[in-house]
Amino acid sequence: MRPGLDVHERLPTLSTRAACATATIALAVAMGIGRFAFTPLLPLMVRDGSLAQSDGAWLAASNYVGYLAGALTASGLGLSMPMLMRSSLAGIVVSTAAMGAFDGPSAWVFLRFVAGVLSAWTLVATSAWALQHLAQAGRSDLSGVVYAGVGLGIAFAGLFCLAAAQPGVPASQLWLELGALAALPVAFCSSFVGRPSGTAVPRGSAQATDGTSGRYAGMVICYGVFGFGYILPATFLPALAREVVDNPQMFGLAWPVFGTAAALSTLATARHFGHANRLRVWSVSHLLMATGVVLPSVWLTPVTIAAAALLVGSTFMVVTMIGMQEARARAPGNPTALLARMTAAFAVGQLAGPLVSGVLDFLPKERRGALDHALQLAALALALSAAYLWPQSRRNSSSRETP
Numbered sequence: 303m304r305p306g307l308d309v310h311e312r313l314p315t316l317s318t319r320a321a322c323a324t325a326t327i328a329l330a331v332a333m334g335i336g337r338f339a340f341t342p343l344l345p346l347m348v349r350d351g352s353l354a355q356s357d358g359a360w361l362a363a364s365n366y367v368g369y370l371a372g373a374l375t376a377s378g379l380g381l382s383m384p385m386l387m388r389s390s391l392a393g394i395v396v397s398t399a400a401m402g403a404f405d406g407p408s409a410w411v412f413l414r415f416v417a418g419v420l421s422a423w424t425l426v427a428t429s430a431w432a433l434q435h436l437a438q439a440g441r442s443d444l445s446g447v448v449y450a451g452v453g454l455g456i457a458f459a460g461l462f463c464l465a466a467a468q469p470g471v472p473a474s475q476l477w478l479e480l481g482a483l484a485a486l487p488v489a490f491c492s493s494f495v496g497r498p499s500g501t502a503v504p505r506g507s508a509q510a511t512d513g514t515s516g517r518y519a520g521m522v523i524c525y526g527v528f529g530f531g532y533i534l535p536a537t538f539l540p541a542l543a544r545e546v547v548d549n550p551q552m553f554g555l556a557w558p559v560f561g562t563a564a565a566l567s568t569l570a571t572a573r574h575f576g577h578a579n580r581l582r583v584w585s586v587s588h589l590l591m592a593t594g595v596v597l598p599s600v601w602l603t604p605v606t607i608a609a610a611a612l613l614v615g616s617t618f619m620v621v622t623m624i625g626m627q628e629a630r631a632r633a634p635g636n637p638t639a640l641l642a643r644m645t646a647a648f649a650v651g652q653l654a655g656p657l658v659s660g661v662l663d664f665l666p667k668e669r670r671g672a673l674d675h676a677l678q679l680a681a682l683a684l685a686l687s688a689a690y691l692w693p694q695s696r697r698n699s700s701s702r703e704t705p
C-alpha cells in the first residue's frame with residue numbers, strides 16, 4: 303500500500319446498478335420496516351392485550367416527533383452520508399427487534415421515537431448519496447427504482463404480518479423476526495455504502511449551495527402541505543373502511559396493496575415522466591392526492607375507500623421522489639441541508655394532520671363530521687399547493703428535467 307493512499311482508492315468502485323440496489327434496500331428497511339411496520343402490527347398488539355388502542359396513538363405520535371427531530375438534526379451531525387446511512391440502518395435493526403424484546407407502552411414510546419429519528423436520517427442520507435451516484439453516472443432515470451424501495455418495504459412488512467400473524471403467535475415475536483430479517487439486507491448495504499462511484503465528477507462542476515432560505519420557501523411549504531394531506535387518509539382510511547366493509551381479510555391486504563401501488567408509481571413516473579418538468583408532475587400529484595383525500599368525506603362507500611387508497615398510495619412516494627430530486631437540482635453542490643429542511647417540513651405537516659383532526663373533534667359536531675372537515679381542509683391545502691407549483695414550473699429552469 304502506498305503511503306498516504308486515500309481510503310476510497312483502496313475500495314473497488316461501485317457500479318450504478320449496485321448503488322441503485324443498495325439505496326433501494328436501505329429505504330425498504332428504513333421506511334418499510336423501521337417506520338411503517340407499526341401499521342400492520344398495531345392491531346396485533348391490541349389483539350394480544352399488550353397495548354390499548356388509545357396508547358397506539360401515542361406511539362404513532364412519538365414516531366412522528368422522532369421523524370421531525372431526525373430531519374432537523376440530519377445535516378448538523380458532522381457525519382458523512384455513507385457513515386450516517388450505516389449507523390442509522392444498524393440502529394433500525396436494533397430498535398425494531400427491541401420492540402419485541404421490551405414490554406410496556408413507556409418503552410415502546412421511546413423506541414418508536416428512536417425509529418422515527420433513524421428513519422429520517424436514513425431518508426436524507428440515502429437520498430443525498432444515491433441521487434449523487436445516479437447523477438454522476440447520467441442515470442437519474444433510475445431514481446424511480448430507488449424510491450420504489452419504500453413501497454416494496456411496506457408491501458413486504460404487510461405480507462409478512464399477514465402470513466405470520468397466526469393464532470397464538472404474539473406480536474412481540476413478529477417484531478423480533480422483522481428485526482432479524484432486516485439485519486441481512488442492512489449488512490449487504492453496509493458493505494457497499496461508501497465505495498467511490500465508477501463515474502468521476504469533473505472537478506469544479508459542483509455548484510455551491512445557495513444558503514438563501516427564501517429561495518426555497520415555497521417549495522418547502524408545499525412539501526409540508528404534502529405531509530399534512532397524506533397523513534390523514536393514511537391514518538384514518540382503515541377506520542373508515544370498517545364502517546362499510548366487514549371483512550378482516552380486506553384490512554390485512556390493504557397495507558401490502560398500498561405499498562405495491564407506491565412502488566409501481568415511482569417506477570412508472572421515472573420511466574414515462576423522467577424528463578418532464580418536475581414541478582408540474584408534483585402539482586398534478588397533489589391534485590390526484592387531493593381527490594383521494596376528499597372522496598371519503600363526501601361519499602363513503604367501498605368504491606371511494608378503494609379509490610382513495612389508490613390515489614394516495616400511488617402519489618405519496620412520487621411526491622417524495624420528485625421533492626428530493628428538486629432539492630438536489632437546486633442545491634447540487636451540497637443538497638443535504640435542503641433535503642433535511644424539506645423532510646422537516648413534511649414531519650411538521652404530518653404532525654399537524656392528527657392535531658387538526660383532534661381540535662375539530664372538540665367542536666360541537668359528530669366525530670365523523672370532524673374527520674370529514676379535516677379531510678376536506680387537507681384536500682383544499684393540497685389543491686392550493688398544486689395551484690402554486692404549476693406556474694412556478696415555468697419560472698424555474700432547473701426543474702425542466704431530471705438532473
